[in-house]
Amino acid sequence: MTLKPAELLAAVRQDVRRARATIRARRDDLDETIAGSEAAVERARAEAEATSGPETETVLERWRRYAGEVAPGAASAPWTRWPSEPEPSDDGPCLYRVGSIDGRIPALVPLLDAGHLRVAGDDLATADAIVDSLLVRIVATTRPGTVRISLYDPRRLGAGLGGFHALSRPGLLTVYGVEELKDLLGSLDRDIRRIQRDVLGGGHASLAELAAAQNGRRPEPWRVVIVQAPVRGLRDDEIAHLESVMHAGAACGIHVICRDVALEHAPGLETIEVGADGTVRTSMTGDLDVAAEPPPPELVRAVCERAARWVGIERDPPRFAELLPPRVWEESSAPGVRAPIGEDVDRYEAVEVLLGDDPVHALVGGPPGSGKTNFLYALIGSLAARYSPDELEFYLLDFKEGVSFARLASGRTDKTWLPHARLIGVNINQDREFGLALLRFLGHELERRGAAAREHEVTKIEELRAADPDGHWPRIVAVIDEFQVLIQQSGRLTDESLYLLNDLARRGRSQGIHLVLASQNVGGVQALWGRGAILDQFTLRVALPKARRILADDNLAAQQVARFCAVVNAESGARQANRVARLPDAGAPGTFDKLQRELWQQRPEQLAPPRIFDGAHVPELMSVPVRPPGEGVVGQLIDLAGSAATVRFDRNPGRNLAVIGTRADEAYDVLSSAVISLARGHAPGSAEFALFEGEADPRVARLARWLADEGHRVEVVTELPEPGDRPVPVYFALFAVDAATARSAPLRAAVRRLAEHGPDGQMHVLGWWRTVDRLRSDVVERTGPVRTVDAWVALDVRDSELTPLPGGQLQSWTPRKRRALFYDQRTGSAPQPIIPFTVLSDQGE
Template sequence: MTLKPGDLLAAVQKDVRQARATIRARRSDLDETIAEAEAAVERAREEAAATSGPELVLEHWRRHAAEAAPGVASTPWDDWVVEPEPSDDEPSLYRVGSVEGGVPALVPLLDAGHLRVIGKDMATADAVVDSLLVRIVATARPGSVRISLYDPRRLGAGLGGFHALSRPGLLTVYGVEELKDLLGSLDRDIRRIQRDVLGGGHSSIAALAASTGRRPEPWQVVIVQSPVRGFRDDEVAHLESVMHAGAACGIHVICRDAPLADAPGIETVEIGEDGTVRTSMTGELRVTVEPPPANLVRDVCERAARWVGIERDPPRFAELVPHRFWGETSAPGVRAPIGEDVDRYEPVEVLLGDDPVHALVGGPPGSGKTNFLYALIGSLSARYSPSELEFYLLDFKEGVSFARLASGRTDKTWLPHARLIGVNINNDREFGLALLRFLGRELERRGAAAREHEVTKLEELRAVDPDGHWPRIVAVIDEFQVLIQQQDRITDESLYLLNDLARRGRSQGIHLVLASQNVGGVQALWGRGAILDQFTLRVALPKARRILADDNPAAQQVARFCAVVNSESGARQANRVARLPDAGAAGTFDVLQRELWQRRPEHLAPPQIFDGAHVPELTSVPSPPPGEGIVGQLIDLAGSAATVRFDRNPGRNLAVIGTRADEAYDVLSSAVMSLARGHAPGSAEFVLFEGEPNPQVARLARWLADEGHRVDLAAELPEPGDRQVPVYLALFAVDAATARSAPLRTAVRRLAEHGPDGQMHVLGWWRTVDRLRADVVERTGPVRTIDAWVALDVRDSELTSLPGGQLQHWSPRRRRALFYDQRAGNTPQPIIPFKVLSDTTSSTPEGM
């Protein structure tokens, strides 16, 4: 059916008339309802006035004040204790004075809005602000309220009693020309909180705290005093925009004498010309302002400063230790408290499991990094038995931080959970690489077991293989940046292994804790974001750099004895500030270690120890098989011996190269003495040759004779030939003699080339590679007749003519050598020469 235009218009007009009639009817009903409600309220008021009396009305308001402003939020000054405890229930109103009858005059602020103080009576305005602030500081948890002051007229003197809060950073005073900086900082905080903290999920910080039970951001109270010239229009506009969005973000402004427009959420305190004070909440009732006593302000602020951590004693280490040792399982992960939350006074725990998996710890010297590691290791050790948790501990700095966890001269106890302790390894990056290789092999072993049992992670593996030994492994590497700070093979392989362990350690229960004084300087690590992405647990000590996110300045603000613990890769909203105990003082960790050591399983062996400052003894190494000489100790987890096998194959000779005479004599003597220990008396012969006189050679000859071996101190070298028993020719400083005698040089060359086939082996010391080549190479070319060598203070570029000399990167250092044996087929390896000959008057080699 088609309507004509006139018909359509008539229909619309009819609908409009009907709608108007309906609205009038509903409005009439609403007016009637409102009138009835107002009449009922009026009757109730009349009844209350007739039956209650003024005293009961006042009592009703007092009860309301006690509920909305509990404790010291509304208590008169005379009733305060010296150091009031924060209220368990956060107040919504705060007392600034009283009205007739002693009823508290209350104003809102935190999580409510802002305060505007109008009037020229500066003393009364100060009293209002001081009263409000002291009650806020007293009722809020210390550290949960930060105050900013812009007071260009008096340069901060208006809050003189509150300046104790400046020490822990709870009060910041802005200068005359810094209003723009203050408002800009508030702008950035508002945007950050809206984006990163609220994220569209909650309307305000207060709503978020009510939902989660945890407040992620402190309140900010901003006091703005008008300058003498007054506020400019742009400054007022900027201030109003901050106030509009700030309350939801926990930012509240107390503004004095600013021409602000009336707006919801702004409470006004108006001071009249005659000194009368009225507030928005009290209406026409006159308010008597009650300034706080100066000593009370001082006591409250001093207490808050102490409790934030500047002067308060840290928690005791004993508080981290459970009443029952080793009562928890590490199957789902390990967790332990390391300190106390500075805001909520509850334990702050560190978790290592499926998430977070690994931890990054940072802090400059003196910030408490080692103390934190002690707290972490001790707290975990007390909760998990050695069958549940194992530690591998390395310290690259020059010190003995972890040495206390091993058996010492006076304290024979050791931490039962420690399987490896490495100290003073700042010059032994190879040992750090050895640990990463071990962890890589353990990762593969666990992965193979998981595949065999058709599971994917350690918790499942432990469930299907309860009789297996599958503890969680926590590897703590202090000053780890030393391991990867050079551009060489060690750094390349270490980064590869770190990346592999960081990615796959989650599933197999292997966790890394990397600590550093300055992570920001580790360019190799920051260039590989995939590694850092796995270290979601971040612990930043005071003034730490590059540990937290770039927009998270908490480490620059945290007080001493504290640490920022963040399990979300350093994001600001995940900060928890923990006050740390003194875990290294006498009577703390040492007492715990002694108790745990006494509980250790009988079969448990002490940890492997590697001390970079310790020179190992040859007697600590088992005697090798016959024909095998020991030249030093490998830098590996087991402390294995570096050995050379002497048989009839060509090239089975040994060269020691370098100018450090004491170490050269030690290496040659170690090889000779270990060969002697492997052979029965009479089953080998030893020829000692001196290119330069040295009493150590004579002492070695006496020791060989005392052991029952045939020894010859020769002035000339024998001719090569087939011998019934092996003959070992130890040539000390041989290049000094061959430089004077061409026939002797020829004899050395012939022995090196033909001797091994007849069981005659050259073990010689040359000062340089060129002198070695001159003695054993007839023409130009590489050295082919000596395929095992030990280089002391020889640079890698000088070793290219030796077998394997093209395969290494070597930086010479004291009491370290580079060892290569072509028979083993490996790349050259650093070793620690044994110290076996003494400079004392003893007639026998040291340690033998």
């Protein structure tokens, strides 16, 4: 087709006029250029009208130049002259080429900051080429991340825009399912309302105008929404909803490309009609035939890959310091605690996390390395800076092997500690009891607060604080990392943990106790999934990249967010409540550590450092305060206070102790702990010690020397006396006794008599046996359970073997290194794990 100059000019003039109208509001300088162009075109037209044929080339040349101004670079370059590194246009949006007239004149359409587009026609391939051309040019000429594309294409189930899928990765392209048009329109509705209220705030008519007033800095991305009508067509109510979004959307940067949608009242609409034979007419170019120009697929892919790669990098990541308030500790936690944790990727504003009446508790998930620990640091730091230790306390447990929270405690090089931290537990992956101990503590705190509230006739922490202004009622935030360790196995501990979690989840709201449970694996979250009553209370969900099952099933945002981002959702993971935050690096030197130092320097004088529980640490016996006479220490309980596990030896029957297991070092430690602590409690002369060596071991002699040095009467014996009444307690420490009783029946009988009748006359057996069977054959005459040994410490003994012991039935005990199961009939409580102390075995002398 050869066009006459006058026809060419008509097309050109139409394009330029359109360009001017759409861009006028935004940029004065460009406006001038366009006005200049238009004048030039008018001149060209006059010239062309006065001349003929050969002048056509001149006119075309001119037009190309002008088109270069209203649609510069990749906005209109033919695919064969595509810039190798398309640059985002500094001048903001322009017109975009969707095809060409005569292969020589670009056919341009406006979209961003202008209006909407309707593409209609049966030739799907041609319509696709037009939309693809438009989109790839938009992506190439805008800063990565500033354009979000949403696609509703029920006919092809999202298969359209196949070449653009790299944009899904960083969340720049979202595909909506067949039934999701309502969701899409609903979320646009919300965006429009929010932008009108919070961003434009009545001060500006549109985002374009606001951006112009801010040197082009846009507070919101553009949203390009492609709506393909389903085969049945859109219903009237859907069309009406879409039209209302289009009405208000353009000013808020929302631009709709409708495909095969019969609109009646859509504003600012350009149209492109594709005939069945592939002919294209646009509202910009009138009767002229436009040829669609499908973009090369590799070019589309390259442009999208590049944008996806750059999206995270372009904008400076938020800094930890930006989370902090100008002055620390100024907020009141009475209504709840709130703190920014990062920057919204869609808007330049902070994303806050709130723990109060709603949401009350948080569930955080992310696979290893996704930045979960970093998120927790950002949260803890941001909260700690806002609320004083009188307003907020942290209880922090990490079930992983690792030291996530260790830096919040005083260390070898950095002596500071976080003043809000009341408990820091690290490396507790095996010691589930410690998690349970924390839950029990929080359960008691719940009761204590409830009782205080009743006394003041109020129901909530906020009211309690008002009614008791001198009381200490901080909000408590308990963070349990890898919490699933507590509840994944079945057994008594899990049952109690679940019971307490349920109680805390339900009643924490009114008493100001908030749980933040974090997990790196799906199983962790699944452990809660079947416990709706608990899970329902965790309405705040934080999903790090690739986290699964933290958000609602149909909410795939976590699969799409970029590295170092988190989806923060305060509506139990419902899709419409997603906010995507970029997180600062809260662990880098000069961030959290610096804040901790500053807060530590300002801590109240009387504030004690947090209690530390380190599962990898073996406690030392001499750190335990001296016990009253007759009380022996066998290990440390796994509780918040790190209390000693003790056995009292008195004249009652059964007051003996059995240590059972094959791990000799630990058995020596437990038995020696009991002996040494008894010796420390008794003044010299007020007790006697007899050590028996079933197998030669230098440690026995060493213990004897230690006792003697302390001034005690001690003997290393090879035989046992008959029971009888003694003026002072005599403790018979029988090391590896089963090795000796296996060789000597009289010795075995002597052990049995001493265990049975000794305590009555202040003679106590404290023995080490390799197995429960050996203990039983030494102290039980025929068959039956062990009745003459009230207290026992089991090392590597399987739970099924414990049955003959008092309290040994129905245990769920997994033997592990440096842990033992302890029971004393007298205490009445169930057997519990303890940590054997190091004594003389590891210490040397």
